[in-house]
Amino acid sequence: MTRLYEDDAELYDIAFDWDISAEADWLVERLQATTVLEPGCGGGRMLEALADRGCQVVGFDRSPRMVEISRRRLGARGEVFEADMTHFDLGRTFDGAVCPINTLLHLSPAELGRHLHWTARHLERRARYLVQVGLVVADQEPFAGSHWEASRGETSVKVDWVDEELDVVQGVSRQRSRIEVLAGPRAGEIVEEVHVMTAWTPATWTGAIEASPFELVATYDGGTSGEWPRVDSTATGGLLWHELAL
Numbered sequence: 001m002t003r004l005y006e007d008d009a010e011l012y013d014i015a016f017d018w019d020i021s022a023e024a025d026w027l028v029e030r031l032q033a034t035t036v037l038e039p040g041c042g043g044g045r046m047l048e049a050l051a052d053r054g055c056q057v058v059g060f061d062r063s064p065r066m067v068e069i070s071r072r073r074l075g076a077r078g079e080v081f082e083a084d085m086t087h088f089d090l091g092r093t094f095d096g097a098v099c100p101i102n103t104l105l106h107l108s109p110a111e112l113g114r115h116l117h118w119t120a121r122h123l124e125r126r127a128r129y130l131v132q133v134g135l136v137v138a139d140q141e142p143f144a145g146s147h148w149e150a151s152r153g154e155t156s157v158k159v160d161w162v163d164e165e166l167d168v169v170q171g172v173s174r175q176r177s178r179i180e181v182l183a184g185p186r187a188g189e190i191v192e193e194v195h196v197m198t199a200w201t202p203a204t205w206t207g208a209i210e211a212s213p214f215e216l217v218a219t220y221d222g223g224t225s226g227e228w229p230r231v232d233s234t235a236t237g238g239l240l241w242h243e244l245a246l
């Protein structure tokens, strides 16, 4: 299990807690759903944003620390469970589901297949599943990476997230995250980790969706600030949103 999602989940939650209000508005409009599920919900930032917009939200995560943070954040505004995305049974269905910020890249192709199977069983007919999954092409250089600073209370952190290695043929990328605590009780600490993720191309991703109970309805570019223009299914980029329907 990734340390950043376990022992250092609090730091992850601070590092990724940027303003997602415009994105949440857009998601709510696309989903047209009252009840929304978020598999791999982490610290619940998206669950909270969706709950603030009137959705009844349910999330789950494999990390007990993330579940704890989500529950603390949401209080009575939503439910959060400990469960695995590759095999889960919540005993109910939803009108829509979301999975932001490349969470699905943590799953191997076989695991993604199982995840889509189980997610489909939790959705009503015509429900949308909006997933944010970056796509790459064979001759592509690794992305330069993302670098930013974030703070909450006394704690401030500097984050570097870099693609170290991209093997499109094997469908694997190695991404290094480095979080340096600049201020607060843990000032001076550095949390560094390598994440082995699946690298999808437009072709392999489309094939994986075709082999699932879902169809790919549309793809949107989530990298342009404040706008989510529709793009072709052959588009590449780190922050693409894919609209899946049953």
Ligand SMILES: C[S@@+](CC[C@H](N)C(=O)[O-])C[C@H]1O[C@@H](n2cnc3c(N)ncnc32)[C@H](O)[C@@H]1O
Pocket: 005, 016, 039, 040, 041, 042, 043, 044, 045, 046, 060, 061, 062, 063, 066, 083, 084, 085, 086, 099, 100, 101, 102, 103, 106
């Ligand atoms: C990149 S974080 C994103 C969290 C959240 N979706 C967000 O937007 O902030 C990925 C999350 O997926 C969870 N995760 C990874 N593999 C999982 C699995 N097989 N089942 C459930 N959760 C998983 C991790 O514990 C982590 O909280």
